[in-house]
Amino acid sequence: MPRTQILRAAFTIALLVAVVSTVLGMAGISGLREAFSSVRLSSLLAALALLGGGILLSSLRLKLITDDLGYSLTFRDSVTTLCVSQLAGTVFFQFAGQLLARGAMFSERGIPPAATIVISGYERLVALAVSVALAACGGIYLFGKLSLDLNAGGVSLIKLAAGTTVAVVGGALFAWGGPFLRAARQLSHVSALKLLRSLAISLAIQLATLGAYVAIERTFAPHIDIWSLAAASCVIMLAASLPISLGGWGLREVSAVVALQAIGMSSAAALLVALMIGLMSISMVGATALVLELSGSRPMVARARNEDAQAPDYGAILDWALPVLAATAVFIQVHLPTNSGHINVNLADPLVMVAAALFVLRHAGKAWPQWRVRGINLFVALATAVIALSFVRGWASFGLTDWAFANKTLGWLVLLCYGMTGALIVRRAAEDGFEMLLATFVAVGAALALLDVTAWVMVASGASWLKGMVGYQITGLSQNPNAFGFALLLALAAGLAMRAGGRIGAPLIAIALVGIWYTGSRAGIGTAIIMLAAGPFVGVSIRRIAASIGGAAVIFAGIAALALLANTIWPAPEAGAGFLGSIVRMAPGSDYVHLRTVIDGFAMFLANPVLGAGLGAFTHRELAATGTPLLIHSSPVWLLAETGLVGFLVFAVAAARIGWLEMRRTGDVAARFLLLSLLAFAAMSMVHELLYQRAMWLLWGAALALPALRQSPEVSGPSAGKDG
Numbered sequence: 001m002p003r004t005q006i007l008r009a010a011f012t013i014a015l016l017v018a019v020v021s022t023v024l025g026m027a028g029i030s031g032l033r034e035a036f037s038s039v040r041l042s043s044l045l046a047a048l049a050l051l052g053g054g055i056l057l058s059s060l061r062l063k064l065i066t067d068d069l070g071y072s073l074t075f076r077d078s079v080t081t082l083c084v085s086q087l088a089g090t091v092f093f094q095f096a097g098q099l100l101a102r103g104a105m106f107s108e109r110g111i112p113p114a115a116t117i118v119i120s121g122y123e124r125l126v127a128l129a130v131s132v133a134l135a136a137c138g139g140i141y142l143f144g145k146l147s148l149d150l151n152a153g154g155v156s157l158i159k160l161a162a163g164t165t166v167a168v169v170g171g172a173l174f175a176w177g178g179p180f181l182r183a184a185r186q187l188s189h190v191s192a193l194k195l196l197r198s199l200a201i202s203l204a205i206q207l208a209t210l211g212a213y214v215a216i217e218r219t220f221a222p223h224i225d226i227w228s229l230a231a232a233s234c235v236i237m238l239a240a241s242l243p244i245s246l247g248g249w250g251l252r253e254v255s256a257v258v259a260l261q262a263i264g265m266s267s268a269a270a271l272l273v274a275l276m277i278g279l280m281s282i283s284m285v286g287a288t289a290l291v292l293e294l295s296g297s298r299p300m301v302a303r304a305r306n307e308d309a310q311a312p313d314y315g316a317i318l319d320w321a322l323p324v325l326a327a328t329a330v331f332i333q334v335h336l337p338t339n340s341g342h343i344n345v346n347l348a349d350p351l352v353m354v355a356a357a358l359f360v361l362r363h364a365g366k367a368w369p370q371w372r373v374r375g376i377n378l379f380v381a382l383a384t385a386v387i388a389l390s391f392v393r394g395w396a397s398f399g400l401t402d403w404a405f406a407n408k409t410l411g412w413l414v415l416l417c418y419g420m421t422g423a424l425i426v427r428r429a430a431e432d433g434f435e436m437l438l439a440t441f442v443a444v445g446a447a448l449a450l451l452d453v454t455a456w457v458m459v460a461s462g463a464s465w466l467k468g469m470v471g472y473q474i475t476g477l478s479q480n481p482n483a484f485g486f487a488l489l490l491a492l493a494a495g496l497a498m499r500a501g502g503r504i505g506a507p508l509i510a511i512a513l514v515g516i517w518y519t520g521s522r523a524g525i526g527t528a529i530i531m532l533a534a535g536p537f538v539g540v541s542i543r544r545i546a547a548s549i550g551g552a553a554v555i556f557a558g559i560a561a562l563a564l565l566a567n568t569i570w571p572a573p574e575a576g577a578g579f580l581g582s583i584v585r586m587a588p589g590s591d592y593v594h595l596r597t598v599i600d601g602f603a604m605f606l607a608n609p610v611l612g613a614g615l616g617a618f619t620h621r622e623l624a625a626t627g628t629p630l631l632i633h634s635s636p637v638w639l640l641a642e643t644g645l646v647g648f649l650v651f652a653v654a655a656a657r658i659g660w661l662e663m664r665r666t667g668d669v670a671a672r673f674l675l676l677s678l679l680a681f682a683a684m685s686m687v688h689e690l691l692y693q694r695a696m697w698l699l700w701g702a703a704l705a706l707p708a709l710r711q712s713p714e715v716s717g718p719s720a721g722k723d724g
Contacts, residue, residue, distance in 0.1 A: 043219045047212040047277070051284045054208035058082055061201040065119055068194050071111045076292070081105045083289035087282075117361060121318060121354050126195075130202040131238045134210070138234030141227065159455075159469045163448055163477045164332060170447030171328050174508065175439035179320075209237060216276055217260070220269035232259040236274070252278055319428035320436075322355040323421050323702070327440040330418075330695045331448055331487060332477045346694060349414060355424050356417035362427070369423070371704045372670065373661055379654040380416065386647040387412045387615070394614025394642070403629065404616025411692055418694050419701030426705040434670060434706050438494040441699065445491035446508040448476040448484075449515025456518055457559060473520035482688050485524030487695050488516045489684065492531060493676035494699065496540045496548070497669055506544065510551025517552075527683040531676055538675040539666030594633040594687060601632035605640035612644030635685035651691070655682070658704075670703040677703075 056079070063078035073081075081102055088101035106116045172180070213233035214226060221229070239255035256274035257267050265273075329348035363369050368377050391409045394401070425433035452474035459467055473481035495509040516528050535545050597618075604613050618641055622630040632638040639648040659678050665671035677699065681690060690696070 040219050043215045044276075044280075046215045048280055048284060050208045050212040050215065051277075051281055052288070054205050054212075055079070055082065055284060055288055057201055057205045057208065061198060061205070062119070062123060064194075064201070065123055065198060066111070069115055069119060071109070071115060073109065073111075077105075077109060079288065080292050083285050083292070086285045087289065117354065117358050118318060122198075126198045127202045127205070128241070130199060130206050131234075131241055134206055134234040135238035138231035141231040160332075160477065163451060166447040166451050167328050167331060167444045167477075170443040171324070171440045174443035175436055176320075176324050179436070206237065210234065212280070213237070213273065213277060216273050217265070217269075220273065221260075221265045224264050228263045229260075232263050235259045316428060318355070318358060319424050320433070322351050322358070323425035323433075323437055323698070324440050326351045326355065326418070326421050326698055327437055327695075328444050330698060331444055333479045333483075348418075348694065348698075352414070352417040352421040352694075352698070355421035359420035359424050359427075369705075372706060372708045373658055373704060375654075375657070376704055379650070382650045383654075384412065384416075386643050386650050390612060390615045390643045390647060392614075393611060394616045394620075397614050398617065398620050401616040401620055403619050404614075408615045408692070415692060415694065415697045418697040419704075422698045422701030422703075423705035426702050431669065431706060434702050435498060437699070437702050438498055438669075438673065441695070442491045442495045442498075442508055442512070445476075445488050446511040446515070449474070449488060449518075450511050452476055453511075453514055453518050457562060461562070474515065474518045476515075481519040482521045482524065482684075483693065485516055485519035485521035486680070486684055486688070486690055486693055488512045488519070489524060489527055489531065489680040490677055490695055490699060492516070492528060493673055493680055496531070496535055496544060497672035497676060499669060506547035506551045509544075509548040510555060513548060513552040514555050523684045523687045527680050530683055531680055534679055535676070538663070539672050540676075593630070597630060597632045598634045598637050598687075601634065601637040601641040604642075605637070605644070608641075608644060610644045611646060612640065612642045615642050617642050631689055633688055635681075635689050635691045638689050639691070665708050668706075668708055670706040671708070673699065674703050 059075065059079040059082045062082055063073050063075055066073040066078070084105060085101040102120055103116045106112075106119075111119075171177075210230060210233050213236065214229050217224075217229045217233065218226070236252060236255045236259055240252035253271060253274040257270045260270035260273065261267055326348040329351060330346060332347045359369075371377075387409055391404055394404050422437065425437055429436075452470055455470045456474055459470060471481075474484065475481050476484040476487070478484040478487060491512045492509060495512060513528060516524050532545055532549065536542050601618055604618060607613070618632050618638070619629045622628065632641060636648065636652075639651060655678055658674060662668075662671040662674045666675070677696065681696065684690060
């Protein structure tokens with residue numbers, strides 16, 4: 001069994017064990033038995049009928065979407081494919097398992113793998129849109145009934161909602177809004193109706209599942225009004241659809257216990273609702289597949305695409321939409337609660353996995369992808385080998401650790417997905433695609449920085465109710481001030497590198513500079529100064545740099561004036577305090593801990609100079625010694641300590657070679673960005689571990705996919721930016 005599947009299974013089993021043990025501890029076996037005794041046969045039959053109806057509606061949606069792309073699929077084939085793919089989604093992660101099964105089924109019907117990705121992605125997107133909308137309505141209804149406690153996480157929820165909103169609005173105003181509106185105007189009346197039809201069918205599917213939930217819930221809790229049950233069920237359905245467990249198991253049970261308990265249902269009944277829905281769903285899918293098999297299978301007939309079918313170019317839509325969505329979502333880190341703590345989830349991860357699959361399919365069976373710098377494919381292969389060998393070395397030395405396997409080994413594969421996602425938009429639209437990706441990233445980063453700085457100023461003015469929204473150091477939605485500071489440094493590099501005259505001008509760059517200051521990251525602030533000083537040497541206009549610095553000065557002057565006004569109107573000791581930021585408010589001992597990890601990490605390298613001590617060695621040692629996991633706060637030292645001189649040189653030589661070649665192309669947008677971002681990484685990573693920052697790989701993948709304006713013997717030819 002693949003290691004990824006083992007990890008997913010372990011996560012699912014851990015969630016199930018945690019929630020079942022918790023409920024048993026609260027209600028006991030007798031409580032479960034008593035709750036189960038209230039189940040009525042009529043409710044079970046009604047739920048089964050509704051779930052069966054949902055399967056038929058899902059099959060209809062799959063058939064119609066396939067027809068929209070110009071491929072013929074019978075309803076029987078659609079039902080068979082849906083059932084097989086849903087069963088596969090229970091064994092693997094939902095979307096990955098479905099893609100594998102559908103790819104095999106569709107290939108027998110003349111539907112190529114790329115079309116399978118587009119069909120499944122389109123289907124999931126419309127389903128997700130409806131699910132999120134229903135969950136939002138359910139959440140609003142429940143919060144209206146239960147009240148939102150600002151002192152118990154309510155402010156964090158407000159910040160997540162506000163941050164996501166300003167991120168989308170910022171990206172729309174300064175990057176993709178205009179092209180999106182133009183494309184929407186060009187969308188044919190027929191295509192718009194087809195999209196609305198898919199949304200309507202998805203709504204009917206969700207309502208059928210919702211009806212099944214409510215039918216079971218009413219047997220356990222007839223005293224709870226039906227609207228509260230429906231609202232809580234919408235939240236459960238969204239949680240179960242998240243692609244981080246096997247078929248939604250575990251997440252469905254945890255969310256059911258939390259949501260249904262909140263409206264007055266017992267924990268035992270809530271757990272039984274989730275288990276029964278899960279079992280009935282998979283039973284109906286399996287029974288449908290069995291009936292189709294027993295009724296006799298018809299010969300598979302390959303069906304060519306109907307070229308006369310009028311359909312949008314979904315491939316082009318995904319090539320644009322997935323990278324732009326990833327550039328927005330990469331800023332959003334969400335902490336999902338579990339029994340043992342929380343899981344840190346980046347909302348861009350599912351997007352880049354789909355985009356990477358598209359990228360791979362475009363090159364499968366063809367030449368290797370070409371880049372503006374030769375040897376990138378070799379670097380990826382060597383770096384992957386280094387990570388894999390270091391993982392094996394660590395496993396052999398001190399055993400398997402989740403941090404080494406999930407965070408670093410699988411995490412490296414996720415970073416490659418980010419790189420391929422960035423390359424996707426450039427393969428489609430060359431420099432225009434690259435500029436849109438950079439513009440989106442700058443606009444989103446500036447919008448989140450502006451939100452946090454505004455909240456900070458309000459807190460400093462006496463708005464104490466917002467203290468849960470910002471701390472001494474702003475973090476955006478990244479959950480960490482240094483990570484957010486580095487993201488803003490990347491936004492600074494992107495803004496300075498872009499062509500003059502676009503929508504991304506000095507004001508947004510100035511906001512990014514102010515945001516970097518308010519993160520309180522001394523490494524980030526120092527790196528920003530270095531980048532501004534180096535700008536003219538890599539081709540950035542001095543006028544652009546001066547305007548950005550001047551804009552930041554104006555913002556700080558406005559904040560200072562507001563401080564004087566606040567002290568005049570509200571002469572309280574805390575009012576007006578902290579307007580200049582939090583750079584001096586570092587946690588006691590923070591510098592010592594950082595320095596100790598670097599010294600100890602370098603000592604680990606000296607003890608294992610060639611191949612290193614293995615992935616996770618430092619964290620494993622700290623956890624065994626102190627009970628607290630601790631990372632090496634330096635990317636170079638971490639590479640030396642855990643991958644040795646061999647691993648360090650693989651990354652260092654690649655970075656140096658890219659920097660050396662790009663210095664000869666400073667008139668190129670990609671060259672300016674690569675040089676500034678490499679400088680930002682080199683400077684800040686000396687005191688922080690930044691190699692696994694997702695946004696960096698997203699933007700690097702796009703920059704390296706763009707053909708160079710001035711070619712050199714070391715650079716790929718004119719086809720460098722096209723599919724090989």
